[in-house]
Amino acid sequence: MFQWEILEEGYEYKLEILKGTRCTSTIISFPYITENSKEVILPTFREYCWRLKYREVGEEDSEISSNYPFTYVEKIEEEVSEKEEEDVEETPEEITEDPPEIEIVPPNAKEEEKIEGQEEEVVEKVEEKIVEDIQIPKTIMKKAEIKSKDPPKEVKGEKTTKIPVQKDIISSCNITFDKRSKEYSIEDCNLEFPNISSVEKYSIDDKHDYILVKGEFNKNLLVNITVLDCERFSLFKPSTWFKCKEIKKEERREINLLYSPKVKIKGKDSTISAYDINNDEFTLRIFAEKLTGEDISLTFETYFYINISETWLDFRESVSKDISYNQKFLGTGKKPFRYVFEKIVGVTQWHGKTAFDTKHTGIDFGSVKEPILAPMDGIVVSIGWDDYYGKCNSGGRYIKIKHTNGMYTVYMHLENYNDAKGQKWNVGDEVQKGQQVGISGNTGAYNCQPLGYHLHYELRKGVRQSTHTDPVPYTDINWDLIPTINYQRYPGRLSGDNPHPNF
Secondary structure, X not given: OEEOOOOOOOEEEEEEEEEOOOOOEEEEEOOOEXXXXXXXXXXXXXXXXXXXXXXEOOOOOOEEOOOOOOEEEOOOOOOOOHHHHHHHHHOHHHOOOOOOEEOOOOOOHHHHHHXXXXXXXXXXXXXXXXXXXXXXXXXXXXXXXXXXOOOOOOOOHHHOEEOXXXXXXXXXXXXXXXXXXXXXXXXXEEOOOOEEEEEEEEEOOOOEEEEEEXXXXXOEEEEEEEEEEEOOOOOOOHHHOOOOOEEEEEEEEEEEOEEEEEEEEXXXXXXXXXXXXXXXXXXXXXXXXXXOOOOEEEEEEEXXXXXXXXXXXXXXXXXXXXXXXXXXXXXXXXXXXXXXXXXXXXXXXXXXXXXXXXXXXXEEEOOOOOEEEOOOOEEEEEEEEEOOOOHHHOOEEEEEEEEOOOOEEEEEEEEEOEOOOOOXXXXXXXXXXXXXXXXXXXXXXXXXXXXXXXXXXXXEOOXXXXXXXXXXXXXXXXXXXXXXXXXXXXXXXXXXXXXXXXX
16 A cells, blocks of 8 residues: 655645666556555565656646655565465475574473464464564464474573574664554664775866765665554453553564765765666766865765555665775776777767667767867878768768777767867878867768767778777776766667666
């Protein structure tokens, strides 16, 4: 059951179920309703997020609720039928990934004679007396008791059960939830700052730097839950007749944390150009004003969502830390060609078989009127306007250079093919490594439509285009610095010979 708060009269709501912890794709979108809940049956073996859209009744435009933007759906144990329980008895590991290890004290002979008619009574006694604060699925516990045919001699506190707790769980929180009033409190929430493995600074130009932060999360959070409620009314218990006899139920759950980063440098918010998560590891790419030794203030907003007694509770906490960096250089000196820009420029289409081209012959950089630099010494062998496939499918202005190692580079869609002084290059001119060979532009067309500003950069082993090869292995730059532009909106841009297919 998904529930949310009613804004006010005259609004309707749309529930959307999204896939994965990063909430990247919508898999179910329900029609608008005016109620504040929706019952949905989901498989229990996957992870989901959900979000809520709302709008005034009769309107077409909608907004995403700030209270329910991407809410994590916790996995829930499935109900197990009697027939399934028989299977569980033989292979209990199929019910849970980490079945609790239950310590059972062997009975004496007299107790063994009585056990067959007392299975349910034994289970109830064990469930009532266990005070270990970890939640044990009822089917597992019951089956463990029945399988052994032995009731415990004595049930005393924590000695009754032994349940292993994962060693990598560091962060924990204590939540008290009053089931009667639906009020809750959170205490002693010690969330650990993610482990930072490296912070590297790269100079882009005289005014800007690029920061690459790598680290890993501790996604496991141990939540100790205390639920307050009234004992059920019973004719046989006078204490329940006229007033609430308060009871406490305690349990412990392990849930996942979600992290959202923010960065401040020199007291100002800085731009996070990419935030990539791969399992428990993450990479942050940050554009910043020129740094002169200042620490970087890194904040992670941590979120977790939990269902207690059919009530969803949302929590957000912040953890911050100042981190320092090491100066690095764009190139390593280990590859023959230098990067063709002086600054970090993202890619819109990689070389190879992509979602947009069966065999893309180069790399498209999303540059707008950026100076292009020669990657190696060479000689200009061709310049002009490419119209091989006609006016409506042309490559626009281009320049081709043969380099001293016998390979060729080609630059297309150029604004011009001028050097840094504004002088045009001519066939036969010698070019030095690092010299400007032109300015990226928006010339050429596809189906008579402009291509948009970008540079199509080719590396060829010979003079013909059929000899094209992926420039990445030959180019002296840390490709982890080069993002795929706007891949969230266009996931196909991650295809091709992408050296980092996750971002």
